[in-house]
Amino acid sequence: MYEAGRLEFVGTVTKVEDDTSKIKILPEYGEALQGLRGFSHIIVLYWFHLNDNEEQRRILKVKPRRHKGAPEVGVFASRSPARPNPIGLTVCELLDIRERTLTVMELDAAEGTPVIDIKPYLPRADCVRDAHGPSWTSEGPKT
Amino acid sequence: MYEAGRLEFVGTVTKVEDDTSKIKILPEYGEALQGLRGFSHIIVLYWFHLNDNEEQRRILKVKPRRHKGAPEVGVFASRSPARPNPIGLTVCELLDIRERTLTVMELDAAEGTPVIDIKPYLPRADCVRDAHGPSWTSEGPKT
Numbered sequence: 001m002y003e004a005g006r007l008e009f010v011g012t013v014t015k016v017e018d019d020t021s022k023i024k025i026l027p028e029y030g031e032a033l034q035g036l037r038g039f040s041h042i043i044v045l046y047w048f049h050l051n052d053n054e055e056q057r058r059i060l061k062v063k064p065r066r067h068k069g070a071p072e073v074g075v076f077a078s079r080s081p082a083r084p085n086p087i088g089l090t091v092c093e094l095l096d097i098r099e100r101t102l103t104v105m106e107l108d109a110a111e112g113t114p115v116i117d118i119k120p121y122l123p124r125a126d127c128v129r130d131a132h133g134p135s136w137t138s139e140g141p142k143t
Numbered sequence: 144m145y146e147a148g149r150l151e152f153v154g155t156v157t158k159v160e161d162d163t164s165k166i167k168i169l170p171e172y173g174e175a176l177q178g179l180r181g182f183s184h185i186i187v188l189y190w191f192h193l194n195d196n197e198e199q200r201r202i203l204k205v206k207p208r209r210h211k212g213a214p215e216v217g218v219f220a221s222r223s224p225a226r227p228n229p230i231g232l233t234v235c236e237l238l239d240i241r242e243r244t245l246t247v248m249e250l251d252a253a254e255g256t257p258v259i260d261i262k263p264y265l266p267r268a269d270c271v272r273d274a275h276g277p278s279w280t281s282e283g284p285k286t
Contacts, residue, residue: 005150006148007149007228014259029203035216036216039276045188052148072177072178074175076185077179078177084151085151087148087261091268091269092198096214117226119219119221119222120220120221121276122285124281125285125286127236127271127274128184128236131182131184133263133265138267140266143265
């Protein structure tokens, strides 16, 4: 029966090797990939399933440990996997699509992570050249 | 009782006026906003609640009507609200935060839309200057 507000997992991160990952889309969503090959980059939304528990989802402040000098901040000011809805987001270069398997660069998600959405990256909307943040965000990894 | 895989609504789009919108975060998530003011732009994830029904979520192909000359494409190659998980994404300029109310620019969401996540926009990760897509994406609105 249909249940409103419910997430559907549309695929899985199946392989992570150095900077390259594969995303395998489930057969029932294969048609949704039509035309995606025309985009150089995509936005991947995934579910931090390892953080999908009551304790992790109640965390509201974190100290971003990978960023030197970062103060304690709210989870909405960080890309921490601990957050009320454990949704991860990475902008990835799309290298290849074969049948329902995407090969992407620099997807920051572990093996077995459920994928919940794929969106085309639209530079006019998504690339803000003059955006800026606090200095700790320039230290360490990109996210 | 805790239910895995379940989304929580953390706030609501409360006012839309020309290009400016307000997002009111629920009291229980207020602390998660700490430090957000240091970012010029944010990524807002929201739930297209009007499309949260079995019919709309089974749509796998669309013809992006706002973009002249667009062919039929899969929903993963479009920003259509009809998709397996009706999650919307807009990169917004953050104008102001007062208590738990954010004022943002160009949020592409209707009055009353539930918000599911706020993330800081990190140019090193999120702004891809040389990204490109098919020609129909340069026509019409940004998304």
